[in-house]
Amino acid sequence: MPDFPISYWLGFALIIWLLFDLIRGVAYIWHPYSRSEEPFMYWFTMLIWGLVAASCFAFPYWPFV
Secondary structure, three states, X not given: OOOOOHHHHHHHHHHHHHXXXXXXXXXXXXXXXXXXXXXXXXXHHHHHHHHHHHHHHHHHHOOOO
């Protein structure tokens, strides 16, 4: 098993969650947003979770950590 930082594992988990939400068509922040009923908020939620997932991979390289 690779020796990745814990933030990488969290990032992998969030990406799997994003893919799951992409297939289902429902994303959550504070309540569910359906792709068919509220497309803007759905994609905005997906963007937010994508940025959070990306930050997990950048975290070990932040200069102030």
